[in-house]
Amino acid sequence: MVNVQSNHRMNQHGVLEIDGVTSTELVKQYGTPLMVYNETAIRQNCREFKQTFDQSGLTYQVAYAGKAFLCMDMVRLVKEEGMSLDVVSGGELYTALQAGFPVERIHFxxxxxxxxxxxxxxxxxxxxxxxxxxxxxxxxxxxxxxxxxxxxxxxxxxxxxxxxxxxxxxxxxxxxxxxxxxxxxxxxxxxxxxxxxxxxxxxxxxxxxxxxxxxxxxxxxxxxxxxxxxxxxxxxxxxxxxxxxxxxxxxxxxxxxxxxxxxxxxxxxxxxxxxxxxxxxxxxxxxxxxxxGRSIVAEAGTTLYKIGTQKNLPGIRKYVAIDGGMTDNLRPALYKARYDALLANRANEERTEVVSIAGKACESGDMLIWDIALPPVRMGDTLAVFSTGAYGYSMANNYNRTPRPAVVFVKEGESRLVIRRESYRDLVRNDVLHHGVEAVVKSQ
Incomplete structure (x- = not known):
């Protein structure tokens, strides 16, 4: 059985909805791979921590661990929920400061x-x-x-x-x-x-x-x-x-x-x-x-991928490739982490095939999910992988010069972009190109 969070549902067309926004709308507007965060779920988790501490009668601070996932809009959300913020690097601290987080509530x-x-x-x-x-x-x-x-x-x-x-x-x-x-x-x-x-x-x-x-x-x-x-x-x-x-x-x-x-x-x-x-x-x-950190954002996150090629090895397994993988979710390769998934655009169809989900990186270890039951997949289908909100984007990388994905927040039927998709131009922005030996000598 697939682990689908309570704030997800399948509509009458068999399409996955995340807090009132269909996965097909999200893919059409933002492309794939796409990391989708349910803002309502994040806020509920923040409030459950604070409300339970309030009931204890103890003095406390709940500091969101930014290493799980951080961007300026996430900092804003944490600030609005009255939480503190745990940072572990100059980059995370800079993000917090740029977003105007109260400095007295930052722990380094x-x-x-x-x-x-x-x-x-x-x-x-x-x-x-x-x-x-x-x-x-x-x-x-x-x-x-x-x-x-x-x-x-x-x-x-x-x-x-x-x-x-x-x-x-x-x-x-x-x-x-x-x-x-x-x-x-x-x-x-x-x-x-x-x-x-x-x-x-x-x-x-x-x-x-x-x-x-x-x-x-x-x-x-x-x-x-x-x-x-x-x-x-x-x-x-x-x-x-x-x-x-x-x-x-x-x-x-x-x-x-x-x-x-x-x-x-x-x-x-x-x-x-x-x-x-x-x-x-x-x-x-x-x-x-x-x-x-993880308990605030993990289950609030869903990653949407486009299904591409397939490779069938009779009697062994069937590989189904997606347009992401270890470049946006390193945890399976790093920890042998396991995930649940479904076809977001055909969620109500019977799952009659057992397949393994492969990433597109040039690594045999780039496997997102081993042996999952899905309907017979087609090129262009959308795969939704659940509980990807923690240590997905924060560990994302540019291996094989792959641009990092876009990130959106959804709330009550509306979506907004919080991190733009990287472009190929972004990938070469910090490169320094020398035109031959003469240029190198002159620079010395």
């Missing part, structure tokens, strides 16, 4: 922030840096001291929790490129060093235990570990920290086999664990920050 992550990126954040006056390692701790303070400007920081710590997720997206275990390890003493040393630096205001700690997590036990255990850590810091340094950031990683549904919890269940579990763990230690309950 990353394990290797450059001098230029740190300076950009300091000069903009962003709300918080999440410091990842000892070198950054020294470098950020040097830059802040040069400006005589105090900055807010969190220390990213690894609590030693291995979430039930793909090995490539586990980030809270001890052997990780991210953060100060709690188990080997690096976490406490990082705190001590930060407290000695006059241009730092150490708000608290941050941890992220992984991604695409379908249970709450990992969060509960991490909160227990971090509460004990903060209690030990208080006993040793007489410092009470005011912020605990437990990251993101909340699971979403890509196929029918996936069984994520509702957003409210993740939030309730986190808030209850915080109240219990800190209550047991008589530690002042900190402000709780979370960083949902």
């Amino acid at each position: 992550h990353g394990n290797n922030k450059s001098v230029e990126e740190l300076e950009m954040g300091i000069d903009a006056g962003i709300g918080c840096f999440v410091v990842d390692n000892f070198i950054e701790l020294e470098l950020l303070h040097e830059l802040a001291a040069e400006r005589e400007q105090k900055v807010n920081i969190l220390l990213r710590v690894t609590p030693g929790v291995e979430a039930h997720t793909h090995d490539y997206i586990m980030t809270g275990q001890e052997d990780s490129k991210f953060g100060f390890d709690v188990g080997n003493g690096q976490g406490k040393l990082g705190v001590q060093l930060a407290l000695q630096k006059p241009y730092f205001h150490l708000l608290g700690v941050h941890s992220h235990i992984g991604s695409q997590i379908f249970e709450t036990e990992g969060f509960q255990y991490a909160i227990e570990v971090l509460a004990r850590f903060l209690q030990e810091v208080r006993e040793e340094s007489d410092v009470v920290m005011s912020v605990l950031n437990v990251g993101g990683g909340f699971g979403v549904r890509y196929t029918e086999e996936d069984e994520p919890l509702p957003i409210r269940e993740y939030v309730k579990s986190i808030t209850e664990a915080v109240k219990f763990s800190f209550g047991q230690l008589s530690y002042p309950t900190p402000e709780i920050w979370v960083e949902p």
Whole structure:
């Protein structure tokens, strides 16, 4: 059975509609490949996080993790929903600033922030840096001291929790490129060093235990570990920290086999664990920050492709090629990620063939979906792939000099372009062409 979100429907003509806009209209107006975001669904997800936190009685911030998908119109939407914003690069920070996002609600992550990126954040006056390692701790303070400007920081710590997720997206275990390890003493040393630096205001700690997590036990255990850590810091340094950031990683549904919890269940579990763990230690309950990204946008996104050639290998499989693939959705090649799909223009027809969906890149690994049942496909049909809203466009690339797709938002029967389709002219914009050896010599 195909995983079709509740805000999708098939009309009487067997055509897929996304929040009141037919896929055929979208393809005609914007072409393919096309990434379509349901704005109503995105806003509903944002509000579910905030409403559930409101019910907890705790002070909190919900920061959208921009790495999942970011553009200026997405920044505008996050701003309108009253959320904070998590950025992990100078490019994401620049996008936020250009879109007029409130700087005091920007959190800057990353394990290797450059001098230029740190300076950009300091000069903009962003709300918080999440410091990842000892070198950054020294470098950020040097830059802040040069400006005589105090900055807010969190220390990213690894609590030693291995979430039930793909090995490539586990980030809270001890052997990780991210953060100060709690188990080997690096976490406490990082705190001590930060407290000695006059241009730092150490708000608290941050941890992220992984991604695409379908249970709450990992969060509960991490909160227990971090509460004990903060209690030990208080006993040793007489410092009470005011912020605990437990990251993101909340699971979403890509196929029918996936069984994520509702957003409210993740939030309730986190808030209850915080109240219990800190209550047991008589530690002042900190402000709780979370960083949902995938759970905000993944299921709100659908990618539309045009079907092209086919190759039938009797007794083996039938390949059906689309006009996109790993250049707009790298996750199947990177993570062996799985997706559901259907023929958007013939959605009600019986699915009598099992085919495999191949991308058009010159890589045998460019396979979007293995073994999916569809009606007999025809060249020119539209394939809709669901739950592509996270880490699709943000990982899109120009391999084989393929232009990146257009992105549109739809809402209540209307669509609008938020990212233009790249052109061939865009692909050569930064190229430098030298006319022979003579030109090269003269340039030297």
